[in-house]
Amino acid sequence: MSSGAVLMRIADDGRIVEWSARAGELLGRSRQEAVGRTVAELTGGGDGTAGGKALLAALGAVSVRPVLSGASLTWEVRDGQGNGATARDLAILRTLFLHSPIDLYILDADLRIGRSGSGAPEALPGTDGALAGQNFPEALGLVNPESEHAVARRVLMTGEPALRRVVRAAPRNGTGRSMHYSLSYVRLEGADGAVLGLVASAVDVTEQERALHRVRLLEDVRTTVGERLEVTSVCQELVDAVVPAFTGIAVVEVIEDVIRGEEPPLAPVDQDMPLRRTAFKGLVSAHTVGEVRRLPEGTPFSLVLNDLRPRLITVTRDSPWLSADPARASAIAQSDAHSLIVAPLTVRGQALGVVSFYRHREEAPFDKDDIALASDLCAHAALCIDNARRFTRERTIAATVKRRLLPQRSSAPSTLDVASLHIPGPGGGGAWFDVIEMAGGRTALVFGDVGGRGIATATTMGQLRTVIHALAGLDLEPNELMARLSDTAMQLASERAALPAGDPLNREPLTAGCLIAVYDSVDHTCTLVRAGLSEPYLVRPGGDAEAVSAPGGPILAGTDHAPFPATEFPLPAGSILAVGNEDLLESEPRLRAVLRQETALPLDEVSDMLAYALRDRHETEKLLLLARAKGLPADHVLTVPLAEDLAAVPDVRAAVRGQLAEWDIGADDAFTTELIASELVANAIRYGAPPYRLRLILDERLTCEVRDAGDSAPHLKHARTIDEGGRGLFIVASVADGWGIRYHAQGKTVWARQGIGSAE
Structure with a gap:
């Protein structure tokens, strides 16, 4: 030069x-x-x-x-x-063209190659002898030469270099794989500033790009696969991540027992083990997603389950294993698949299933590097599937435990209609309800919600429910019942906090809410106490509706030791009381509208309509409890004020005998009731305080109540033969089905309940 x-x-x-x-x-x-x-x-x-x-x-x-x-x-x-500069400049340029680690090209304004390499016309990297004078982007075989022309012309016009641009070129030399170049352009100017052309450099970065693509793909799979704890969802996430980034067709088949949460089998897997096709993405699927079938013997898929070793297979029409699976062979032929990797889903030597990666049509065949990448992809997916399997198993156990702990059949009395709506969430939950019949024509509606999900939540729910039933048998007032339940919850919370630090339950604080509503079918009232849950919704017979304004106490097992105030309100026959978790009745106007408009329908039908209104709200557990008050007819209750001495006993017997005759109570049952009434009245007059009152209540059973203003607690006494007294409650307990004491703000009520042979 x-x-x-x-x-x-x-x-x-x-x-x-x-x-x-x-x-x-x-x-x-x-x-x-x-x-x-x-x-x-x-x-x-x-x-x-x-x-x-x-x-x-x-x-x-x-x-x-x-x-x-x-x-x-x-x-x-x-x-x-x-x-003076001629020799030096010539030496620099010669060295640059002959010994540079990159390929240099001198281009004119039309992007035609003037010189390359040492200055003589030479072959471009990856080309078959491209000569000087050819268009540079076309000589390189770039996939998008028009875009490259635009970049080069911009450099010619502005003088601003374009450096290290990675572009893709068409496959060459029969490899079937695209090539990648890192291209740079610098404008070539004369000493006087005249634009002479461009200096271009091209570096073959195909292997680096492939390695970077593998890293990106693996990172993408690790980021997106396993977001949901469901086996089928994990499999779908896998095929979405690898198609088309890694393969044109992907199929995931998982052992059926694994999907149900069972322990995966060890390799080699029994040939009779059924697998479910859990995910597919591609052109033609041999079997529908969800189909359960056994893998034919003598195929790459069954072999992989035997030794858990991935396989790279060139697929041809003459491949011998295709005849063992005609449906798959047909799908392969229709998709023009030519290269296959079958990789196992395995953890700890246990087989979860297999993944099949197919490349088809113009896609480059798999190579050995792709086997390693496929194995890494499947290793991550297998861990996610195993986590989902464990979660499925735990959720199944938790659901079974909860189902066994919840009421197995309706125990609502004749004075109350009850219906419930339960929509299980993806991970279960701790919501529950109970309907507990109490003495004196009363019914306790209990609604609770334990925070969390899983087995621990289900067992905590069962413990609280058991405590509620035990305390309800003591005939406590609702506020005292809630206070004792809170004490139990606090004890459970302290036991959980005392677990070893490594126990996962130690890091999950116990939180629970509860609502107790005691309905009195005789007085047509309801006494409400709530701890943490939202106010119930009341719909009156005429259609008027509103939330029950009732002050709430602290959540169960909380640090606040404030009392639980009780609220009493009228609940006439035909009224509907609705209670729900997650503030459903406050946040969903559709539910309130259904309750107001459909008051005449049976509660089961109302429950179905509420389920339709919640059809798009299944992301968490939903529980609604509906109770319609029916009340007890006035002629099924006898109330008798009593005198203040034992002379009241004969009068009581006569009043009881007359009422039982009106109710058509049999002679044997009537004799028992007279005996119970006389003993309870005698005890109240001897040891209680006036005023006294007797009340007979007839529903499914016959209840006899005696109320007085005294605070002394009667107790059962096994009297000796020579004792003059003390046999009253012993006699009552012997002939009645049950008896108990209910305390009031002033005084107490002693009651006894008996079954009857016939009642009108």
Whole structure:
């Protein structure tokens, strides 16, 4: 290469195609005057030869050399000055073109290759002998040459370099794999600032890009696969992540026992073990997703389950294993699949299933590096599937425990209609309800919700429910019942906090809410106490509805030891009381509208309509309890004020005998009731305080109550033969089905309940 600045370029026909400012100074002609004219026209000579000599004489010391520009030959005229830099510049350029670790190309303004490598026309990397003069993006075989033209022209126009752009080229040399180049463009300018073209560099980064793609794919799988704790969801997440980033077709088949949460089998897997196709993405599926089938013997899929070793297989029409699975063979043929990797889903030497990766049509075949990547992808997916399996098993156990702990059948009395709506959440929950019949025509509606999910939540729910039943048998007032339940919850919470730090339950604080509503079918009232849960919703017979305004106490097992205030309100026959978890009745106007509009329907039908309204709210557990008051008819209750001495006993017997006759109670049952009433009245007069009152209540059973204003607690006494008294409660306990004491703000009620043989 000659040193010195380029003065001009002259085409083979004598026309000047480039004119520098330096040439204009020497010859007194501007670029507009010179470019496009011949040398003879410019110098005024008679022919081209004479004009050329005249031009050289005017310029003085110059160098002239031929230069191939694209497919054309031009003559380059350079200033002969600056020869001191010639040797150094030549050495630098020669070394750069011969020994540079990257491939360099000199491009003209049309992106045609002038020189490459050492300056001689050479083959481009990855091409089959591309020669000088070819268009650079097309010679490289770029997938999008138009985009590359735009980038190069922008560099020519602005002078701003475009560096290290990774672009994709079509497969070459029969590898079937796309190539990647890192391309850079720098504008080539003369000493006078004239744009001469571009210097381009191309580096083959195919292997680096493939390695980076594998890392990105694996990271994407680790990020997106396993977000949901369901086996089928994990499998679908896997195929979504690998198609088309890694493969054109992906199939996941999981052992059926694993999906149900059972322990995975050890390899080799029994040939009769059924697998379910849990996920598919591609063109044609041999079997529908969800189908359960056994893998045919003598196929790559069954072999992988034997030794848990991945396999790379070239698929042809003559592959011998295709005949063992005609449906899969047909799908492979329709998809033009030609390369297959079958990899196991395995943890701790246990088999969970297999994943099949197919490449088809123009996709490049798999290679050994792809086997390692497929194994890594499946290893992560297997861990996620195993986690989902464990969660499924725990959820199944928790659901079974909860189902056994909840009421197995309705125990509502005749004075109350009850219906419930239960929508289990994905992970279960701790919501529950109970309907507990109490003495005196009363019924306790209990609604609770334990925070969390899983076995621990279900067992805690069972413990609290058992305590409620035990305390309800003591005939406590609702506020005292809630206070004692809270004490039990606090004890359970302290036991949980005392667990070893490594126990996961230690890090889950116990939280629970509860609502207790005691309905009195005789007085048509309801006494409500709540701890943490939202207010219930009351719909009256006429359709008027509102939330029951009742102050709430602290949550169960909380640090607040405030009391639980009780609220009493009328509950006439036909009223509907609705209680729900998660503030459903406050946050869902649709539910309140259904309750107001459908008061005449049976509660089971109302429950179904509420379920329809909640059809898009299944993300967590939902529980609603509905209770419609029916009340007890007035003629099923006898109330008798009592005298303050034992003379009241004969009167009581007579009143009881007359009422039992009206109720058509049999003689045997009537005798028992008379005996119970006389003993209870005698005890109250002897040991209680006036005023006294007797009440008979007839529903499914017959209840006898005696109320007085005394605070002394009667107790059962096994009297000896010589004792004069003490046998009253012993006699009552012997003939009645049950007896108990209920305390009030002033006084107490002693009651006894008996079954009856016939009642109107």
